[in-house]
Amino acid sequence: MTYDLIIIGSGPAGYVAAIRAGQTGLKTLIIDKKYVGGMCLNWGCIPTKTYLESAKMMKKVRSAPEFGIAGIDPEALSFDWPQAVKRTDAVVAKLTRGIEFLWKKNGVEFIKAEARILSPTQVQADKRVFETKNILIATGSRPAPQNLFKDSIDLEDFSSLKELPKAPLLYGQGGNLVELAQFFSLIGSKPVILANRLPLMPYLDEALETFIQKKLKKDKIPVLPEAESEIKDGMIIHKGKEYPFDKVLNVSSRKAVLPAMDIELELENGFIKTDRSHKSSVQGIYAAGDVSGRAFLAHVSSAQAMEVIEAIQGIEPPAEERQYPINVYTDPELAQIGLTESQIKAKGLDYKVSQYPLTANGKALAEGSSEGFIRVLYETKYHEVLGVQIASEHATDLISEAGILMELEGTTYDLARTIHAHPTISEIYMDAGQVES
Amino acid sequence: MRYIFKFPDIGEGLEEGKIIEWYVKKGQSIESGDALVKMETDKVVTDIPSPKSGILAVLYGGVGDTVKVGSALVEIDIPGVEGEAAVAQAKDQPEAPSQETVDEKDFAGVVGTMEIAGDGAYLPSGDEGRPAKADAPKTRKALATPVARAMAKDYGIDINEVTGTGPAGRIMKKDIEGHSKGSASVNIHVPMPKASSAERTRIEPLTQIRKTIAKNMLRSKQSTAHMSIMDEVEVSALVEGRARLNEALAEKGIRLSYLPFIIKAITLALKDHPILNAELDMENERIIYKNYYNIGIAMDTPEGLVVPIIKDADTKSLIELADAIKDLMERSQERKLTLDDLRDGTFSITSYGSIGGYFGVPVIAYPQVAIFGIGRLTEKPIVKNHEIAIGQILPISMSVDHRIVDGAEVSRFLNQVLAYLKEPLLLLAYEGGTQ
Numbered sequence: 014m015t016y017d018l019i020i021i022g023s024g025p026a027g028y029v030a031a032i033r034a035g036q037t038g039l040k041t042l043i044i045d046k047k048y049v050g051g052m053c054l055n056w057g058c059i060p061t062k063t064y065l066e067s068a069k070m071m072k073k074v075r076s077a078p079e080f081g082i083a084g085i086d087p088e089a090l091s092f093d094w095p096q097a098v099k100r101t102d103a104v105v106a107k108l109t110r111g112i113e114f115l116w117k118k119n120g121v122e123f124i125k126a127e128a129r130i131l132s133p134t135q136v137q138a139d140k141r142v143f144e145t146k147n148i149l150i151a152t153g154s155r156p157a158p159q160n161l162f163k164d165s166i167d168l169e170d171f172s173s174l175k176e177l178p179k180a181p182l183l184y185g186q187g188g189n190l191v192e193l194a195q196f197f198s199l200i201g202s203k204p205v206i207l208a209n210r211l212p213l214m215p216y217l218d219e220a221l222e223t224f225i226q227k228k229l230k231k232d233k234i235p236v237l238p239e240a241e242s243e244i245k246d247g248m249i250i251h252k253g254k255e256y257p258f259d260k261v262l263n264v265s266s267r268k269a270v271l272p273a274m275d276i277e278l279e280l281e282n283g284f285i286k287t288d289r290s291h292k293s294s295v296q297g298i299y300a301a302g303d304v305s306g307r308a309f310l311a312h313v314s315s316a317q318a319m320e321v322i323e324a325i326q327g328i329e330p331p332a333e334e335r336q337y338p339i340n341v342y343t344d345p346e347l348a349q350i351g352l353t354e355s356q357i358k359a360k361g362l363d364y365k366v367s368q369y370p371l372t373a374n375g376k377a378l379a380e381g382s383s384e385g386f387i388r389v390l391y392e393t394k395y396h397e398v399l400g401v402q403i404a405s406e407h408a409t410d411l412i413s414e415a416g417i418l419m420e421l422e423g424t425t426y427d428l429a430r431t432i433h434a435h436p437t438i439s440e441i442y443m444d445a446g447q448v449e450s
Numbered sequence: 451m452r453y454i455f456k457f458p459d460i461g462e463g464l465e466e467g468k469i470i471e472w473y474v475k476k477g478q479s480i481e482s483g484d485a486l487v488k489m490e491t492d493k494v495v496t497d498i499p500s501p502k503s504g505i506l507a508v509l510y511g512g513v514g515d516t517v518k519v520g521s522a523l524v525e526i527d528i529p530g531v532e533g534e535a536a537v538a539q540a541k542d543q544p545e546a547p548s549q550e551t552v553d554e555k556d557f558a559g560v561v562g563t564m565e566i567a568g569d570g571a572y573l574p575s576g577d578e579g580r581p582a583k584a585d586a587p588k589t590r591k592a593l594a595t596p597v598a599r600a601m602a603k604d605y606g607i608d609i610n611e612v613t614g615t616g617p618a619g620r621i622m623k624k625d626i627e628g629h630s631k632g633s634a635s636v637n638i639h640v641p642m643p644k645a646s647s648a649e650r651t652r653i654e655p656l657t658q659i660r661k662t663i664a665k666n667m668l669r670s671k672q673s674t675a676h677m678s679i680m681d682e683v684e685v686s687a688l689v690e691g692r693a694r695l696n697e698a699l700a701e702k703g704i705r706l707s708y709l710p711f712i713i714k715a716i717t718l719a720l721k722d723h724p725i726l727n728a729e730l731d732m733e734n735e736r737i738i739y740k741n742y743y744n745i746g747i748a749m750d751t752p753e754g755l756v757v758p759i760i761k762d763a764d765t766k767s768l769i770e771l772a773d774a775i776k777d778l779m780e781r782s783q784e785r786k787l788t789l790d791d792l793r794d795g796t797f798s799i800t801s802y803g804s805i806g807g808y809f810g811v812p813v814i815a816y817p818q819v820a821i822f823g824i825g826r827l828t829e830k831p832i833v834k835n836h837e838i839a840i841g842q843i844l845p846i847s848m849s850v851d852h853r854i855v856d857g858a859e860v861s862r863f864l865n866q867v868l869a870y871l872k873e874p875l876l877l878l879a880y881e882g883g884t885q
Contacts, residue, residue: 331615333624395600397623422595422623 016040016145017327019136021128021272022234025050025058025311026302027151028112030318035119037322042145044122044128044138049109049398052153053311056169057107057321063101065192065342067092068199069376072344077379081407092200094177101172129273147297147325150285154267154303161244165261178260182207182249185264188214188341191225194264195273195344205256206236209265216339218353218402220368225343225404228384269304283305289332290324291317299324313337336419340409345385348412351400351419354390363393367425369445371405373435382406389415389425389445396424396450407438414442453502457489457523466518467491468658469511474524478506486524489517494792495785503523504528507589594621601626638693657752670816678811679860683868684832684841691874698825701770708827708844709801710771711877715870716822717743717764719882723863727796728818728855736852746795748774748813750780750805756782757815759795803827808845819855822867823847844871 018034020027023045032212032297034041048055068279074089116123126139128283130150135145156167162184181197183190186209197204206213213236229236237251249256269284279294284306291299299321302314316337320330341347359366367389377383385405391398401415418427428446431437457467463720467489474486485497508525511517592609598621602609605626611627614621656664670676688711696705720727720743729738745763749756758778763771781787798815803826812823825845832841846868850860870876 395597397597421620422597424596424600427596 014144015134016042016143018042018147018149018322019128019143019145020151021045021130021136022151022153022154022302022304023049023112023123023165024151024302024313024314025053026153026318027051027149028116029315030149030151030301030321031121031123032112032115032119033319033322035116035121036326037326039307039325041121041324042117042124042136042143044124044126044136046125048125049112050105051151052105052169054105054108054112056172058311059105060101060172060236061168061192062342063104063198064097065196065209067097067100069344072199080381092177094174098172111312121227131275133276133295147299149318149321150272150293150298150300150304151314152270152272152304153304154269154306154309156263156265157268159263159265162261162263164172165263167263171262174260177202178258179203179416180205180258180260182256182361183264184260185209186213186215186266187264188339188343188347191229191276192263192342193264194229195232198232198234199344204234205249205258206234207242208236208238210240211236211238214341214347215237217341217347217349217359218388218400219355220386220403221341221347221349221402224385225341225347225399228343228345234420248313267303267309269306290330291321294326308337310337310339315401327339336416338409338412338416340412342409345382345404345406347402347404348408349400349402350412350415351398352390353400353402357399358389362399364390365393365448366390366449368447369441371438371441373444374438374441376438376440377406379436380406387411387441387445389428389442391448396448398423398425398427398428403441405438405441411439411442414439451528452507453504453526453528454518454522455486455501455524455526457498457517457520457560458646466516466658469513469515469517470495471513472509473497474509475508476506476509480504480526482507491789494787494789496788498523500526502526502573513861592621593619597623598626605630622654654766657753658870659751659756663754666816667813670814673816674814674819676814676849677852677855677857677860678813678847679810679857679864680845680847681864681868682843683871684846685827685844685871686842688844688871688874689827691835693706695768704724706768706772709799710768710826711823711874712799712822712867712871713745713763713771714758714768714877714881715874716799717745718870718877719863719866721764722866723859725855725859726850726863728819728854729796729817730819732849732875740796744794744796746798746818747778748798748800748812749779751782751785753785756787756792757795757798758787758791759783759793798822799824800835803845806834811847812849814849814851818859819851821849823849 018041020031020034020041020043023031023043027043027045028050031041031043045051051057051157053059071090071092074085075090077085078087100338113123124138129137131142132138132150133148134145136145136148145191152441159165162182165184168189173380177197177200180203181193182205183194184207188396190206190208191213194204194206213225214222226236235251237249238257241251243250245270247257247259271285276295278298285293285300285304287293287300287305287307291305293300301317301321302325303309305317307313307317310409316335323330336351338348338350352360354366369387371377371383371385374383377385382405385408387405388402389398390400398415401409401412401419405411425446425448428442429448431443433443469487470490471488472486473488474480474484480486480503482500482503486499486500487498489496489498504526506524510522517523543774577733592612593614594609595616599609601623602612605627607626609621612621612625614625616622616625657743659721663835692706692708692711699705703727710784724739725737727740727743729740731738742762743761744761745765746757746759749758758781760766760771760774760778766774778791781791795815795818797818798821800810800812800821801824802810802812803824806826808825808828810823810825812821814821823846825847827842827844829840830843831838832843833839834841846864848860848864
């Protein structure tokens, strides 16, 4: 028997590809060595957001007296980590069960085993060899190993910690790093960020970076650039000041996890080199998600996976790369889509920025979270929106409006004339859209 | 209150018009009935009056732009009319087409709105996704992104001619870019290049009139079963009679051509052969006989063929017919014919012989069923009383729609017409009577 498609890895690229393949009638096998749902469901997106929600809840409860709720002693609050993990596990179990159900419903077979690519048409797993017409590698990535801290852990081990560190050192770069720092800060720990390099989030617009750095400063979370720091006896010394730590979390930039292979695939900076249709250098082998190194975001991986299934069926994706939102689940959340201001400048486009603060937004004030802003960057001729950045509560959901606007090549006029419900935070779009022509 | 005045269907089945001249400016105060714009429509140039009094807020389209019936022409701010009254006012616009008809073609709608946005207003709402109404004209707003629309307007591209590559065929900005690169001639704002001697072809856009002629001719040939009959008639008596009449009328400055006599002969004969003054209604499987005789006269103009009609030609005297012809002729040359002059003909006459040609096969002015063609009057030898004599020969031809008229009936009709032309005094014998 020959499969139409064997998928290695069941994260947001793999599981989405499997469901889609099954739906479109491809005979599909998906193999994962450990988890259903990969990093995203098991120790990435979902668990971290669930923990963060617990921490943000704690912050809310702490401010309950201010909202007119008596009977709560903020001083008496403590963070119950095992319970937070338990709740997280329940959320994860529910989601992974959902995926398995969808695979089954769409006729996708699943094997939990280590896979090995023997040839472009053969994959070995569970001591068997499976014949296939196509292979999709979706094995993801993990933080690059580092030599600085021997006993550091990474996100995958985080939930198995019996006890949370009191002064965690977060080492690396990127959104996860900031999210974790805030998580610890919200539950009352004293986190320290040791940044590989600055900016913390190089793919975000400077406006968001500046905003979050200010916020970290306000929350007294130190951000120490590695180059200016010294490590000595369980302490970081920066500009003569000592920062103790009791646990190191490695959140370094990521490295591809490649499956075992008896064939050679062309790599680029350690990631599988792919073309616009996600084809690798070997006919019949595709790669999607982190392993191809294009973007380290679950939703981008899923979108790539959909394109792979289309490519197998002979539908080529549009030539241009798609727009996708980048979300950071900080407090408040950050979200961005499209071009950053420096990217627009580099392209030499005539543009303007319409920035609008949250301080005048009724809903944000009612919720007690009026920190933040929206920035709409548009070109000056047709007012087409080129990029949107939001720092706000619910920013990660709010950004979707900009997504559809930009997918449809919308303008500031379209934003301004769309009636937004009042009171909502989304009204900031309407406000930002009202620009002079 | 903002009143949007859409280009109304001022004729029957009018689809579009071209802006020749704006008489008004944005911001100007106007009275109901004031002429807004001079439009060239199918075959006529006419002034479009304002249906409301107020201040002109927006003018859509520039000189030379084509406007579809149902597309916004102007927006008028009517002071002091608000709420329900405004709605009522909007509703009483005559023949206001449904919103669905708003069409991107050339200029209307969103493409003309970047200027409005500049005034602090927003883009007028689009019509995408609205259900089509059964009686709405066929044109639909093209599915396109806001930027693509603005670019199409900028580049002078008819967005309806662009193939969209986005989801569901949506026209994206790259489609406009591709279109503008692909065809240089689409830019209707750029004057057409004049042909140099080196060029082997010259491209000229079709005028409204030519478009209409092309459409009507093709429709006639495709919708009817053309059949033609030709004959000659010796008209010495008519030639002589006309000369005597003209001599008698000379002091009144009246001069008759042969056409009034022919019209008279035809209207008289039509009364005996009503099938030739009818219309076939295939859809409802019936024939509509017309008890009025509106005779269309084909006229050559610099812009092309027009066929204005003489209304109730059967009730007019020869002199009145001559006046009517003269009037139509003058107005057709000056492009002052109205839509009323052009519609509801029941039978047509074409005199190709006045320029040259002996026999012709005329094309029926659909949905009429017959057309009478007149060739060049020629002196020819004839046999008269067993001797060769010089005769005045008028060649004629006639095309009919064989779906409802058979050859025998046409011959009988022609015999009667030719008899009147051969002996014009017979016209007097039957004129005014019912037999």
